Amino acid sequence: MKPAGPIAANGATTFDPAQSVALFVGARTFSEDESLEMVPYAVDDAVDLAFMFALDPRVSLVQPKHVVLALSDQAPRKPISQRRLAELKRKGAIVVPASQSRILKAMAHQAGVVGAKGIFIVSYASHGFSEDGSQYLLASNSLFREFNTAIPVARIFDLVAQSNTGRSLILIDACRERVKKQRSAAPERLSAAPLLQRMGPIQGQVVLYGAAAGKWAYDDDLRQNGVFTGAVLDGLQCRAGHDPSGLVTVDALSVMIERNVLAWIRTNRDPSVRNATQANFDGAARVMPLAVCSRPAPPDPPAVSDDALASRPDRRTPVRQRLEYCQADGKSLMSLYDSQDPDRFVTAYVGWRDGCVAALRDLDARFPRRKSSESETVRFVSVANHWCAAKCPDTLSTGNCALFRENPRAERCFWDLDNAVKQVDDVIIRNSFTLQQEQQ
Secondary structure (H helix, E strand, C coil), rough: CCCCCCCCCCCCCCCCCHCCCCEEEEEECCCCCCCCCCCCCCCHHHHHHHHCCCCCCCCCCHHHHHHEEECCCCCCHHHHHHHHHHEEEECCEEEECCCCCHHHHHHHHHHHHHCCCCEEEEEEEEEEEEECEEEEECCCCCCCHHHHHHHHHHHHHHHHHHHHHHHHHHHHCCECCEEEEEECCCHHHHHHHCCCCCCCCCCCEEEECCCCCCCCCCCEEECCCCCCHHHHHHHHHHHCCCCCCCCHHHHHHHHHHHHHHHHEEEEEEEECCCCCCCCEECCHHHEEEECCCCCCCCCCCCCCCCCHHHHCCCCCCHHHHHHHHHHHHHHHHHHCCCCHHHHHHHHHHHHHHHHHHHHHHHHHCCCCCCHHHHCCCHHHHHHHHHHHHHHHHCCCCCCCCCCHCCCCCCHHHHHHHHHHHHHHHHHHHHCHHHHHHHCC
């Protein structure tokens, strides 16, 4: 069956995924500006979207060998995203650092090779800011408010418009509420999303922006994706509704994204908000199909063996960085304690605990302790498992999450979660010298 990809402006269905290209940027950390908060799921967002567009049979708009991922690191948070990244690389996708020069170089290269019958896909997850009416996206080596170190959104639009294809899809999720560390709870005004302007009479160009004008984008700590990216993924998985022929169009996708993001913000941030995202596309692009719902979902990619990772030590994330992720995720988890979905909270906690244990085991393997009782893994597990086993008499078996709805038992559980997070802080402090040695 020939892919029913994006239609041309004149209504013809001349589309060839072999002529498509894509660039997915995920800038989670910022090496040159330590004052910046990490964007916790930016790498997961880039990987999950790349897998969807390249390897999900319902979409398949671009071949993996024509995909470039610009990532601040190659360590997605979610295990499924880690497997997706491995599968993308196995199928030919290229991974480069998310620095300013490498992103611009990759953009220019992709713009030069996209074919007339393909589509140019660009996705960008990071921080952003406005300067003199222009919008800039941060690369992993950018400085906040220093526009000459960032990526101008106008430059992305120009490169896409100058390419050989008349079809493009641009996803921007870069106006985070929290930008600076150790600041007041008030959002940074410069990081608010600008009003998305029309890019001119370019038929077949679609831009979806993850925040309404003057507002911010958010991260879903339970799902471990940006809220906007999660809505895009749901829509492409045929949860957006489709026309009678079984196609998910740009119009249906944009409506579903707005609805889902708006519902999340009203539930978790601002009940009075009226709009949540922005979309810009012409009439011809409105009916551009992006997914075919009659096709089956892809199987989960195979797990990456520890032996395979060990044979490529250059591709492993430093232990310190993984512990910092564990630290940040734990603090985010505490903020989710009052979630209306306790079952998902339990799943998030167990996933966080297991991720921390994996990093701690690596730390203990690289720097063995004299006694097993001094193992950082043992110390952490004794606290983390005490929370879910000793303090709370019920187990965490399926369907047994009612304890999180009860007080004061739930409060006692929460404070032991707090101690588990403090234990991670202590691990980093105790091992600061050895962790510095690892990076040298």
